[in-house]
Amino acid sequence: MRIERLENSKHKQERVLVYLEDGTLLRITGAELLQFGLYQGLDLPPETLEELRAAARRSDTRRRGASMASGRMLSKKELTERLTKKGASPDDAAETADWLEDLGAVDDTAYAGVIVRHYGAMGCGAARVRQELHRRGVPKELWDEALKQLPPPQEAIEKFLCAKLRGRPLTPEDSRRLAAALQRRGFSWQDIRPILNGLGQEIDET
Template sequence: MQITAIEPQANKSEQVNLFVDGQRLLTVSALVVERLGLVVGQELNAEQLAQLRREAAVQQALDRALNYLSFRPRSRQEVHHYLRRRGTAPELIEAVLERLTELGLVDDRAFATFWVESRERFHPEGAQALRSELRARGVAPEIAAEVVSQGDDEERALRAGRKKVQALMRGGAGKNYEAFRNQLGAFLLRRGFSYETAKRVVRLLWHEARASAADTDPADEPMD
């Protein structure tokens, strides 16, 4: 078997058509042709052809994974599940994950850090909820524990609670401590904060909100 032509595709410059003995054998990434050092006139034996087909399949799966990663960082498990859903063979998935790891594009510790920072910026949650989300995405418990600090929960709860307080004040709950406590407390518990953290933060934000409104009614003050 002799390579008789290597022609770029008209609409996909990164893909080439490989011709063997005058017949188109397959379409493959130009990266694979370069990596294997294929040139016109080269003879291919059965072993080399098998390697070419495998490299082409790995590159195709790698391109899919890179597109998936272009939207946001992913955990190793997320990439694995995505490729499996796309029908990629298990042995190819492992080869792709190995290459992505070598390139630094799949790193569960870096992913966990991204996930926590994103949550803290847009959707603050308690440490328990954050660790649970990371474990659900395949991050090892020890990495999740390392990245998520339980000691930061009160600050997270304050950030989450302040956004919710604005809605509570508009809805009238800001005039009655019991209504304020019930609604904000339930909200914080749903976000994965402990009862004790929620209780402290509710009281802090109640006083903060009342001071801001400059409309304190002694009858509505919480009892110690």
């Protein structure tokens, strides 16, 4: 397969456009241009052409991955899944996630901390935050350290109750309703019960 022409991309720095005689356009990096020793008129053997196509796919996956990671924080798992949904091979997606992690553009530890602080500020307990860490693909071995950034459960529960009661006395109906709401927010019964009991409502486990 012969190379018809080579052009520098007008839109992407360090991007080289390789036009082949069959009309195919490959997008590669300047480093890959030098690696393969490409020039206009070069006749590429089939094995070299396949290697070049693979390099072009890898470069395109890296470009997509960098764009995704620059738009918002993502875990490596989220990034890999998004890339495969866009058509990248599992190997290229995983390689791109590793590459971006090495560059510091993907950081599961920092991402875990952001998630914990965000949901902690929303008044959620540890169980609810664990669900979110799992949903976002944060490795489980990072959870315990990140969860240390949550406010103490007593503080969060008391803040929630204060906002809901607005100074009025706690009724038995309030106690049952608010206990259920706190459990949905991820607080354990062991943390909820003593605080509600301290407000004058002795309640059994719901």
